[in-house]
Amino acid sequence: MIATKDSTKKSMYENVMQQFNKTADAIDLNPNIRKILSITNNEIILHFPVKMDNGEVKIFTGYRVQHNNALGPYKGGLRYHPTVDVEDAKALAMWMTWKTSLAGLPYGGAKGGIQIDPRDYSIGELERLTRRFTYALGDNIGPDYDIPAPDVNTNEQTMAWIADTYMLTKAPSERSNSLNVVTGKPIGSGGLQGRDRATGFGVFLTIKLLHESRKESLKGKKFIIQGYGNVGYWTSHFLIKEGAILIAVQDAHATVYNEDGIAVEDLFEHCKPRKGSISGFEGAVEIDPESFFGLECDILVPAALGNQITEENAFMVKAKIIAEGANGPIDVDGEKILLENGITIIPDILCNSGGVIGSYFEWLQNRNGELWELEEVMYKLEKKLSEVFKKVEGVVIEGKIDWRTAAYILAITRIEMAYVQRGVFP
Known part of the structure; x- marks a missing residue:
């Protein structure tokens, strides 16, 4: 059976930090950059009320952790699951930073969600819950700041609710270019052909x-x-x-x-x-x-x-x-x-980086007002993934190391280069 949390085992955050420190040692990562990448930029915890179908008001807890945005806007999924908490979100956000960097995308990493089992709620309750969470997040998300996507127990319908709520709560001048506040939307609401797969x-x-x-x-x-x-x-x-x-x-x-x-x-x-x-x-x-x-x-x-x-x-x-x-x-x-x-x-x-690469294509499609056909999307996706795979394989062969270490080296080195070139403010 799929394992749930066990307090006696290493947490996901402990695991991701061990992986990071192993790579930082291997590449002799700049100690100042190491300090920056070892922590998150922002950890947002929200408590918000939602009215249930029976009229009762329940209080829910939502999270959004933004790890790093040195390469571009924060990017990462929102999951609805009983195990969602800030520690897991920190780990998942850090993995997203490495994932977007490895894929060569202009994104950073974020993650979050709501601590619920969605099977316990009706569609109407899930819609109100999602819209209220979006409202509570406010300017902590945005098409050029932090772009959520589907994850465990969330889907294109969830993203459509978020996009609609976000646009309706913005000034008229901001609404026309806010569709790409999320990716993974339904095709009819600005989604990408093939994003589902x-x-x-x-x-x-x-x-x-x-x-x-x-x-x-x-x-x-x-x-x-x-x-x-x-x-x-x-x-x-x-x-x-x-x-x-x-x-x-x-x-x-x-x-x-x-x-x-x-x-x-x-x-x-x-x-x-x-x-x-x-x-x-x-x-x-x-x-x-x-x-x-x-x-x-x-x-x-x-x-x-x-x-x-x-x-x-x-x-x-x-x-x-x-x-x-x-x-x-x-x-x-x-x-x-x-x-x-x-x-x-x-x-x-x-x-599993095909998802965020597909999200990048959707984000571009929305920004440019374009519509991409399925064949074009799948061709671009295969081309991009194949290029990244070959790069990782090259490091595996050259260094005679395992695939995770090779992928981490490429991902973290790219972020290190961005900091070296730009410097650290002030």
Whole structure:
């Protein structure tokens, strides 16, 4: 079963700081820049009231952490989940800074959300909650300052509510150019063709590129997915087109297995009326969730929450490749075990960066008043991701190091250069 928080384990923030310090030591990062990058710029905590369907008023807590904007506006998702807190948001915001830098985008990093389980609320309540949160954020977001996007349990509808609320609460002169305050919007509200599949496509593409670099095919490769939301589904969708076989899926409710292959589209249709749950799917058998990571397979895609693979279960993993569809799904101690066992890890800041690259395209489309066709978007996305992959691969080969370290070196070096060239005010 997908793990929730455990106070005895390392937090995601502890993990991201260990990763950062390891890289800073490796590249002999300027000590002053190291101080700047080791902390967040802003940590916003908001408490706001929302009226429920029954007339009761509840108080909710929302977060927005802005880590760094040396390269451009803050960028990062908003998630609705019971585990959302300021510490996790700090970790996720820092990862976004590295991710946007690695991708060569003119963005910094941010993250946030609301501490709720959205399944407990009606659509009307979620809309009022989202609009009130947007109002509370005020000028802490903006198309040239901080640009949210969908994340866990948020979607294009959430983004449409945010964009509409933001524009309606601004002066008339500001409204016409505020549509790109968020990305991941519905197509009819300024969204980008293909944005829905961009993250999953990126996960798939990095897996494919890794196999190609090893002169291998994806045909017949068996893979397992943790999390069958947007990222898990689209990753599976593209992998099976290349002949790979999905044999197991795990979510918060069940773990299903079929050694002959799970029908990706059938499972997707099964989840729709069940709020995303894979439980009860007839095309596979339910198995013990504790056995999931130990299944015999070629590729493991953790695409749910952070800190899923730790020193307690890393030894079980039999996959040869782990592609991080989620942010921070492997903690530092778990990663040591995996690397010692010869497992290749495609790190989150590379593997799932298709989403933020797609967001950049949407942001540009809105700013320039353009409309891009799906074929153009997918071509640009594949080109950009392939370029970044090759850069990371070059550092891996040259330095004889793991993929995460290589990706971090490239990401942090780019930010260091920006500070060296611009200086530190005053």
